[in-house]
Amino acid sequence: MLGTVVKAIFAFIFISSAYILFGFVYRYYQRSLKFLRGPPRSSLLTGNDYEIIHQEEVNVIENKWFNEYGTAFRTSTCYGEDALMVADPRALQYVLHTSGYRFPKSIDSQQITKMMFGRGILWAEGEVHNRQRKALNPAFSATQLRQFLSLFQRSTARLANKWKEEQLVSSVVNVSQWLPKITLDVIGESAFDYKFGALDGHANELGEIFKHMFYILTPQCRFPSLPPNTDYTLPSLPAVLPTPLANFLCRFPTKEETRFREFSDASKKVAKSVFRTATEAANGQEDSKGSKDVLSVLLRSNLTEDPKKALDEDEGSTRTIMLAGHETTASTTTWLLFELAKSPKDQQRVYAEIRDVRARIGVEAELAVSDYDSMPFFNAVIKEALRLHPIVPTLARQAASDDSIPLDFPIITESGEEISQIPVSKGQRIVLSIAMYNRLTQVWGDDANEWKPERFIIDSKKKTALGVYANLMSFSAGVRACIGWRFAIMELQAILFGLLEKFEFSPPPGGLDDIQRVPAGIMIPMKKNNWQEGVQMPLHVKARE
Numbered sequence: 001m002l003g004t005v006v007k008a009i010f011a012f013i014f015i016s017s018a019y020i021l022f023g024f025v026y027r028y029y030q031r032s033l034k035f036l037r038g039p040p041r042s043s044l045l046t047g048n049d050y051e052i053i054h055q056e057e058v059n060v061i062e063n064k065w066f067n068e069y070g071t072a073f074r075t076s077t078c079y080g081e082d083a084l085m086v087a088d089p090r091a092l093q094y095v096l097h098t099s100g101y102r103f104p105k106s107i108d109s110q111q112i113t114k115m116m117f118g119r120g121i122l123w124a125e126g127e128v129h130n131r132q133r134k135a136l137n138p139a140f141s142a143t144q145l146r147q148f149l150s151l152f153q154r155s156t157a158r159l160a161n162k163w164k165e166e167q168l169v170s171s172v173v174n175v176s177q178w179l180p181k182i183t184l185d186v187i188g189e190s191a192f193d194y195k196f197g198a199l200d201g202h203a204n205e206l207g208e209i210f211k212h213m214f215y216i217l218t219p220q221c222r223f224p225s226l227p228p229n230t231d232y233t234l235p236s237l238p239a240v241l242p243t244p245l246a247n248f249l250c251r252f253p254t255k256e257e258t259r260f261r262e263f264s265d266a267s268k269k270v271a272k273s274v275f276r277t278a279t280e281a282a283n284g285q286e287d288s289k290g291s292k293d294v295l296s297v298l299l300r301s302n303l304t305e306d307p308k309k310a311l312d313e314d315e316g317s318t319r320t321i322m323l324a325g326h327e328t329t330a331s332t333t334t335w336l337l338f339e340l341a342k343s344p345k346d347q348q349r350v351y352a353e354i355r356d357v358r359a360r361i362g363v364e365a366e367l368a369v370s371d372y373d374s375m376p377f378f379n380a381v382i383k384e385a386l387r388l389h390p391i392v393p394t395l396a397r398q399a400a401s402d403d404s405i406p407l408d409f410p411i412i413t414e415s416g417e418e419i420s421q422i423p424v425s426k427g428q429r430i431v432l433s434i435a436m437y438n439r440l441t442q443v444w445g446d447d448a449n450e451w452k453p454e455r456f457i458i459d460s461k462k463k464t465a466l467g468v469y470a471n472l473m474s475f476s477a478g479v480r481a482c483i484g485w486r487f488a489i490m491e492l493q494a495i496l497f498g499l500l501e502k503f504e505f506s507p508p509p510g511g512l513d514d515i516q517r518v519p520a521g522i523m524i525p526m527k528k529n530n531w532q533e534g535v536q537m538p539l540h541v542k543a544r545e
């Protein structure tokens with residue numbers, strides 16, 4: 001018996017090692033992009049990924065490479081594999097939109113998504129994704145979302161009152177702590193009829209986890225106790241191991257995976273309770289059958305699918321929307337207020353439009369969608385904040401089959417040839433740089449790195465047509481573009497209007513030069529050399545007369 005066990009262990013180790021070695025050689029040669037120019041590989045084990053993940057600010061290194069090699073180049077990733085890094089508009093359009101599902105998410109990013117959100121819409125691929133997306137779409141239509149406008153407005157008013165009650169006005173407020181509270185309350189109430197009570201300070205396990213969730217992913221916090229490189233090589237293992245072994249290793253979570261699991265467990269609890277209450281309430285109520293809010297839509301999809309599988313998927317999507325639907329909008333608002341605090345003239349111009357609308361509709365009136373849309377500069381600052389500060393700076397994909405990616409802007413290869421198509425092999429890793437596309441001088445002009453909202457008013461002639469909103473990549477594009485982009489824009493409009501109508505924002509006494517855009521899964525603001533303080537966006541808030 002013992003002999004059998006020893007032999008089995010030996011065979012397992014031997015087969016796994018052979019698999020890994022073969023995979024290493026296969027990836028190194030078969031998926032080689034050596035014909036493309038790109039930065040030298042800094043380590044065979046971690047490639048260039050270590051430099052990218054450990055940079056203090058999002059996109060600094062990539063920006064340097066894009067300037068040197070053009071809008072598409074070769075970079076090397078963990079375990080000896082090449083990746084195509086690309087910001088070319090036509091290439092992004094091709095990968096995300098034209099090819100449908102031919103460029104799924106990379107295996108390691110899929111595994112993290114599953115660990116956090118289960119089998120929901122962010123994880124699903126191909127047919128399963130298509131089905132989930134079709135089911136959810138009605139909940140995110142413009143008409144459906146209009147009904148939430150007054151909730152967005154009320155929630156912003158509650159935040160303003162809270163600042164006054166807590167006597168924070170005329171002082172420095174860390175707005176990055178407050179904004180997620182309203183967006184969490186809003187997503188709970190609008191999508192799931194669930195009260196998080198975050199703004200009222202209700203103790204809430206999920207809310208607590210959200211607070212620190214991304215901080216733990218910052219370069220300094222990932223694995224302070226482990227030797228350099230392991231913080232990156234460990235999470236990347238699933239991409240090179242046989243699936244059963246990768247699944248087995250999942251039983252020994254790393255620190256960041258533990259954080260994901262805590263989120264997963266806590267969000268599962270909330271999702272289950274949301275479903276239980278909603279199912280009980282809906283039972284026998286004929287009128288709930290026409291409802292198009294997220295929860296009703298998910299409940300109905302339950303009725304038409306294999307119940308257990310459907311419930312699993314629906315809970316996954318619920319958990320996805322809870323996170324994706326609040327942190328992203330809060331972070332974008334944070335960067336928007338940061339830019340307006342630094343540009344008092346622009347803030348004043350937005351406020352002038354707000355005053356005009358108020359004068360037109362009356363002091364007490366609720367704003368309609370058309371009122372928000374009637375303010376050109378107000379909307380231009382929202383677009384400019386989304387352009388300069390995309391909360392998700394990159395997306396990881398891989399080719400499902402051999403393919404050829406077209407380019408708008410030809411590039412020069414290692415041999416000096418000019419090409420406008422890049423051949424990729426099955427399994428090729430592709431990194432889509434949202435942050436870089438949003439700042440391409442070829443698309444946005446020589447001042448692409450500057451805050452200049454007027455560009456969305458003056459530049460009426462579009463140079464590209466990409467993404468779902470304002471020619472930006474911030475909400476991604478194609479079959480997997482952000483399903484909640486309209487929700488986000490309406491919420492951003494309501495929060496910006498509600499806050500700027502009551503308050504003026506300016507830099508704190510020490511200024512804002514020390515705020516960094518730190519890579520942590522998404523992009524979070526932190527103070528240079530003071531990351532231990534956590535997420536920080538200190539702004540001076542003054543009540544308007």
Ligand code: HEM
Pocket residue numbers: 121122123133187320321324325326328329332390391392395474475476479480481482483484485487488
């Ligand atoms: C400014 C705010 C937001 C930004 C910048 C943003 C950005 C994005 C991006 C870049 C993706 C693509 C991710 C990928 O392909 O891996 C995405 C997907 C998604 N977003 Fe958003 N998002 C925002 C707000 C929202 C809101 C408010 C909701 C829901 C209420 C939401 C729900 C989702 C969902 C469910 C997906 C997955 C879609 C799919 O795979 O089909 N997002 N978002």
